[in-house]
Amino acid sequence: MKAVVFPEPETVVVKQVDDPNCGPREVVVQVATSGLCGTDLHIFRNEYMSDFPVIPGHEFGGEVVEVGEEVTDLQRGDRVAVDPNLYCGHCYFCRNEQANHCLNWQGVGITRPGGFAEYTAVPARACYRLPDELTDAQAAFIEPVSCVVHALNRLRVWPGDEVLIFGVGPMGLILVQALRHSGASQVVAVDKQPARLELARQLGATATVAVGPDQAETLRELAPHGFAVVVDATGVPAVIERAFDYLKPRGQFLQFGVTPMDATISLRPYDVFRHDWSIIGSFALCYTFQPAIAWLANGVIDVAPLISHNLPLSDFPTALRRFADGETLKVHVRPAVN
Ligand SMILES: [Zn+2]
Ligand SMILES: [Zn+2]
Numbered sequence: 001m002k003a004v005v006f007p008e009p010e011t012v013v014v015k016q017v018d019d020p021n022c023g024p025r026e027v028v029v030q031v032a033t034s035g036l037c038g039t040d041l042h043i044f045r046n047e048y049m050s051d052f053p054v055i056p057g058h059e060f061g062g063e064v065v066e067v068g069e070e071v072t073d074l075q076r077g078d079r080v081a082v083d084p085n086l087y088c089g090h091c092y093f094c095r096n097e098q099a100n101h102c103l104n105w106q107g108v109g110i111t112r113p114g115g116f117a118e119y120t121a122v123p124a125r126a127c128y129r130l131p132d133e134l135t136d137a138q139a140a141f142i143e144p145v146s147c148v149v150h151a152l153n154r155l156r157v158w159p160g161d162e163v164l165i166f167g168v169g170p171m172g173l174i175l176v177q178a179l180r181h182s183g184a185s186q187v188v189a190v191d192k193q194p195a196r197l198e199l200a201r202q203l204g205a206t207a208t209v210a211v212g213p214d215q216a217e218t219l220r221e222l223a224p225h226g227f228a229v230v231v232d233a234t235g236v237p238a239v240i241e242r243a244f245d246y247l248k249p250r251g252q253f254l255q256f257g258v259t260p261m262d263a264t265i266s267l268r269p270y271d272v273f274r275h276d277w278s279i280i281g282s283f284a285l286c287y288t289f290q291p292a293i294a295w296l297a298n299g300v301i302d303v304a305p306l307i308s309h310n311l312p313l314s315d316f317p318t319a320l321r322r323f324a325d326g327e328t329l330k331v332h333v334r335p336a337v338n
Contacts, residue, residue: 001017001018001020001117002118003118006055012044014316026124027066027071028119029063029122031062031115032063035333036316036330040109041320047261055114055116057108058110060120061139064079079129083128087102087104097286099287108126118336128293130293133297146285146291150283150286155254157184161229164188164243168196168197192210226249230253230254231254233257241266247277252278255280308329309331
């Protein structure tokens with residue numbers, strides 16, 4: 001079969017590889033659509049927990065074409081999405097309902113072959129059968145939407161809260177929609193790219209602010225006492241450091257964007273103390289596929305406007321470069337299309 005391979009850090013090829021073998025508790029999925037995300041870039045640069053060589057791709061859905069002998073609940077022809085996070089189920093964290101911190105964690109498209117390929121073998125327990133009305137494109141969004149569900153489980157948005165979000169790439173645009181449904185009175189988006197701000201407004205942002213000299217004053221006018229919730233979806237340390245300027249007393253700061261691993265910011269502990277601030281992290285997802293599927297199937301989250309490119313596998317190396325340069329929104333790769 002044809003697959004994208006990172007043979008070593010900073011190298012990408014599209015080539016023929018062996019078809020996957022189906023283990024007794026696995027199924028083979030013929031990938032319909034597979035989404036490119038910032039984590040793939042971190043994997044490419046060896047800034048994530050992957051092993052090389054690796055076939056990336058952790059946001060995908062497709063059709064079951066082979067079923068392992070011990071699998072009883074899936075059949076050939078089932079359409080599924082795959083939770084790429086494989087939890088052991090028996091470690092300390094798994095047994096404390098914190099499976100995203102599993103001590104024996106494995107990741108499809110991270111530590112084992114993923115969805116930028118024609119076929120991939122995955123544990124049957126990681127598969128979620130899709131409602132008929134979900135498109136292949138929506139299926140490939142279940143994983144990123146699940147990460148937003150997890151973030152909203154971590155955060156407590158109170159009715160009437162003012163929300164400020166930095167960065168409206170694909171994840172930020174999902175966050176905007178989810179936060180609009182959470183009881184917030186305002187959802188204000190800040191970004192450098194006017195086209196992204198326009199999309200944010202279409203998808204529910206109550207106001208948008210372009211990065212620039214007027215940014216601070218405009219944000220003060222929108223929320224004179226500050227924002228109750230400030231979300232970073234940029235992963236840029238300089239943006240994160242300044243984001244606290246807009247957080248009001250009792251405010252919650254959510255770190256959603258992924259920064260370089262060794263990045264630091266300076267923050268006065270006195271300010272955290274003096275303002276009753278809460279600083280919240282949100283890592284990946286934690287059994288949040290089901291609510292994500294419900295959001296997508298019921299139109300709570302609209303993902304169609306987030307897709308900027310639909311490409312065959314062979315275009316992956318170019319797409320990765322353009323994505324790294326911020327020229328794309330969500331890139332969808334369709335391995336069955338040549
Ligand atoms: Zn991702
Ligand atoms: Zn575990």
